[in-house]
Amino acid sequence: SPLSSAEESSYGLGGDRDPLASQAPSLDPPYGEPSGGESQPGTPLLGPITGLSIQETIAMSPELDTYVLTKKVKEVLTDNNLGQRLFGESILGLTQGSVSDLLARPKPWQKLSLKGREPFVRMQFWLQDPQKVEKLMDMKRLEKKAYLKRRHSSLSDSRSVDGGLAGPDYLQSASPQHQRRTQLYQKKVRVVLGPEEKEALKRAYQEKPYPSPKTIEELASQLNLKTSTVINWFHNYRSRIRRELFIEEIQAAGSAAAAKAGEGDSCDGTESDSTVEGHHGRHRGAPDNMEVRVEAGVSGGSPAQRNCTTSGSVGPVSSSNCNLFSLPEAGLSRSAPSSHTSTPARNHRDNTLRRKKAANLDNIIHRLEKAAGKEDPSEWEF
DNA sequence: TGTGAGTCAATACG
């Protein structure tokens, strides 16, 4: 809501944190953005035509089918050999990783915040642009040219190892707005949790999705991790599991009635094209051991997530959850394709299942407790 | 202060 003026400076829409925009040849972040002026009431335009600001455009945007949208985008990109990085940085104003994530598991439109809808609106506009491919290809060429140029000069310039650390140099000058100013760009080492640590955290999550500070401390010391790492892990895990549930909803709603999506998913991998339709390519692993599946559900009173197309989003109680009750089923980590057991501990699937069910219940309880504080049922948020 | 939503950016993977 306050997207309006708030985060102008760097993040959000005014976004000029875009490395490419400021330095490289011309690449403006997303579409319009002519007003070079630092964010200001000016506000960037999204479409060439509309004279609306991005936020206005987004706010008015009709419901988009994020699943279909991303599918088309992926199609166009791959068909034309255009990478996510280029697309993300020049069209969406996002990094490659974010684009990958967005394209792989888009959240349903209704579950997106105003800000979260922005990338999708941009995708929509992009798809409508008859010259989308040409434009991107042009930028690709420009980049390559610039790259070769840099490379050439630095090579002949004796410094083979360009003075500035590896990586696209336009990224170096770009400031993530925070710790960058630190001395000599400390690469920021990423903590990588070991399999057993994750295993332990997942187990803890199963018992208590929302651990108390005390529990977190304990976990941290037991696993020899920083408290913040444990906290972050829980935040991320919860959030990612939630997203998987959303995706299940889409799939359930999409292919609902018909052949109830069961287990075997086989199916082509190249996609069919119809609209909704479940997306089978299952193996897009969810965070490791968490593969959520809709169990039964469908037929029941399932509100059938009126996601795509129609709008009948009338539902008084914003429900969405009969799927909350679906439980995750032990999944396999990608590292162990064949028969489970990527980790020793995974023998009894029953126990695991039971625990996951418990975790889901805890989750539900947690939400109910929060909702309990609200009188009007319409305020209940699950 | 804690949480969800969005992202970033390092790095694992192919």
Place this chain on the structure above:
DNA sequence: CGTATTGACTCACA
């Protein structure tokens, strides 16, 4: 190389 994953961080909000 390009893509996928994921710990950490920023924000808005209650």
